[in-house]
Amino acid sequence: MSTLTGIWGKFNKNRGNAFGYGLLIPSIIVFAIFTFWPFLYTVYLSFFDWNMISPEKEFVGLRNYMEVLSDSKTYRIIGNTFLYIVLLLAINCVVPYIFAFVIDVVLKRFNGFYKSAMFLPAFISLVVGSILFTWILNPVSGPLAIIFGWLGLEIPNWTKTQGWVILVLSLITSWKVFGYNFILLYASINGISREVIESARLDNVPLWRLFLQIILPMSSATGIYVFIITIVQSLQYVFTPVKVITQGGPDYASSNLIYHAYHEAFVVYRTGHSAAISIITMALFLILLFLEFKLVERGIYYEN
Template sequence: MKKIKEDLFALLFILPSLTAFCFFMFWPLIRTVYLSFFDWNMIKPVKKFVGLQNYITLLQDDVTYKVLGNTILYILILLVVNFVLPYIVSFLLSFVIRKGKSFYKTAFFLPSVISLVVGSILYVWILNPVTGPVAMILRFFDMQLPIWSKSEGLVIWILSLITSWKVFGYNFIIVLGGVMGVSQEVIEAAKLDHIPNYKIFMQIVLPMSSSTGVYVLITTIVQGLQYVFTPIKVVTQGGPNYASSNLIYQSYHEAFTLYKTGEASAFSVMTMALFILLLVLEFKFVEKGVYYEN
């Protein structure tokens, strides 16, 4: 009897969150899958069932493959700046420098609390090819800043860097937390054996903090792609000629610019399938070697 009462309390405490999630997360998820089998524009009273046609249309469209390619490039750049670089900086902070640690921590996290719309607008001005300060420096060296918002390829680099401005500090703090969490005794023992610092980092610290690493790796890909949405939307709207669009922006574009609800739904279902695939791969191959504390 007492047990039932306890269970009831637990349910009562979880219920508010669960209700909100059911209405605005789980139910919409099912509904999006359902909508992906229909031809609809959100306004028409009748939805027309078309089976897998939306998926077929997308898979036959060259734009889909271009956007997929862009997405992969975005992921690679975001990983270098927001996954590899935080590790390098964490190494410097925990093994090399002695002073200024808390200053760097505060400074690096600062942009993470600022809106990406602000970040986008500031970088549009800073990187303005004619009047911006960066263009001025380059001109001093007789170089020119290309019109990056219209250059295929380059535009992805710039938008990734704008996004990284916000994401880097956040990831860095999490990575540093993991690195600092490694037992000091183990490190001191290795130092007594005169093992060089970078070797201690690579062979002891990295493996022992790998659960943090996996977490940051996944969030960089999953959240990073969603963060990139904002600079794409406010700076290029996916252009020129879809050169800066990614999977996330493309579903938005199909849904709220072209009003192709069915195709947009199919697109986001495929995006989610890709994310799930990444998670499964991660569990299968990476998680095996992961070291968990406690």
């Protein structure tokens, strides 16, 4: 009797598992069509020379990878990509962390207004934002240039100046991304026990120690999530201002790996090169994520 009961229990369990997997099938199909298949096709194209027009693809093996890795501008673009990552992490991860701490813990009034004001740009198209900032930061006739002119100062022609162009494009991208990251971090900090914070305040713990030794560790689970999506999504967002304003110029000074892959495929029609750049980009991101999980994930605090 006990044997039959055990068999029946296993049958019910397996049936429940099968039902659960069945519910996942539609999502798996969609994921396979829009993620796995494009990835596999990109790997396939990276071994061919094809201009997206000719019906024939010429198999070239690893030549696309060799040409990409032997091109000096590839390393310049990789350097631009890491510079974007550093700037976007500073502006979209560190700064909103500090803002969320100040608004939730230090300031006591108008919190709702601050949250709404910071999140508002998330609703505005980045194309519109890029055009708006191009007008505001116009070095000749923009409002900021006019105000600086009254003070005897000049705005550099940032779209043509190496270094400045990446900084300004990062600021434009951050204008769009900042509010979302801020709200996530604010919610995480707001969820920390008020008793812990008030006890620290009563013990006259300096604000910088309160942030570094209490707030930062106890909200680190959300912080690491924001850290990861900032690396991955911000470079996707920065594609828009690069496309609208600079098209990767001057002389690839504002291009990154994501835009360069687009440029190779849809501007100069070197699909094999574009696919190889895409695979190299994915490999670099996997290395970054592996290092992040290896070095940072250990110190994350999970309440439950």
